Amino acid sequence: MILPRSFYNRPTLTVARALLGARLVRVLDGVKLVGLIVETEAYIGEKDLACHAKAGRTPRTQVMYGEPGHAYVYFTYGNHWMLNVVTERVNFPAAVLIRAIQPIQGAEVMSKRRNGRDTFGPGKLCQAMGIGKGENGVDLTGAASGLWIEAGVEVPDSLVTKSPRVGLTSVPEPWKSKPWRFLVKDHVIASPSR
DNA sequence: AGCACGATGCTCT
DNA sequence: GAGCATCGTGCTT
Numbered sequence: 168m169i170l171p172r173s174f175y176n177r178p179t180l181t182v183a184r185a186l187l188g189a190r191l192v193r194v195l196d197g198v199k200l201v202g203l204i205v206e207t208e209a210y211i212g213e214k215d216l217a218c219h220a221k222a223g224r225t226p227r228t229q230v231m232y233g234e235p236g237h238a239y240v241y242f243t244y245g246n247h248w249m250l251n252v253v254t255e256r257v258n259f260p261a262a263v264l265i266r267a268i269q270p271i272q273g274a275e276v277m278s279k280r281r282n283g284r285d286t287f288g289p290g291k292l293c294q295a296m297g298i299g300k301g302e303n304g305v306d307l308t309g310a311a312s313g314l315w316i317e318a319g320v321e322v323p324d325s326l327v328t329k330s331p332r333v334g335l336t337s338v339p340e341p342w343k344s345k346p347w348r349f350l351v352k353d354h355v356i357a358s359p360s361r
Numbered sequence: 362a363g364c365a366c367g368a369t370g371c372t373c374t
Numbered sequence: 375g376a377g378c379a380t381c382g383t384g385c386t387t
Contacts, residue, residue, distance in 0.1 A: 244380045245369025264379060290380050334379050
């Protein structure tokens with residue numbers, strides 16, 4: 168089942184937690200690539216000084232102000248694309264960063280796209296799945312764009328760890344230390360459904 | 362096996 | 375013109 172818009176139109180922390188175990192699906196050149204989401208981070212509103220929306224509505228951030236359930240894809244560090252999903256109501260800028268997946272289908276293709284290197288990390292999964300500028304703003308609640316998220320495996324609280332968000336070097340407190348990163352212990356979900 | 366650092370180009374000031 | 379929600383290399387241990 169493709170996750171409906173109502174799934175995303177909830178508090179961002181709720182969505183970030185609920186996305187653990189969900190299936191991220193990408194159809195690339197007719198090949199289906201699937202990974203279970205095992206790590207996410209929440210970025211919540213203009214007051215969150217780690218969130219790009221701290222600068223208000225700009226050409227880059229406008230997707231976050233739009234309808235929940237769309238992809239917010241941005242470029243950083245001169246090399247890397249990052250995949251986020253927009254959450255909460257229209258005009259409230261928030262999103263969940265997909266930081267890591269556990270490949271369960273098309274792993275060979277993804278590895279090949281990475282020149283044999285691993286696919287673990289926010290920039291790496293985008294390269295492995297061919298996600299870039301063209302996917303910014305696409306609707307994830309349908310299959311038309313070749314990118315969507317389906318219900319997957321239920322991950323019990325006993326397997327979920329929270330921690331501060333990664334890579335926030337010059338973000339002031341308290342935002343820098345908010346435990347808004349969610350990850351599956353050992354980054355492995357046992358017995359993934361296919 | 363782990364850590365430090367440089368690459369690289371887009372976005373906003 | 376500075377900064378950046380990272381990655382890969384190369385060096386050290």
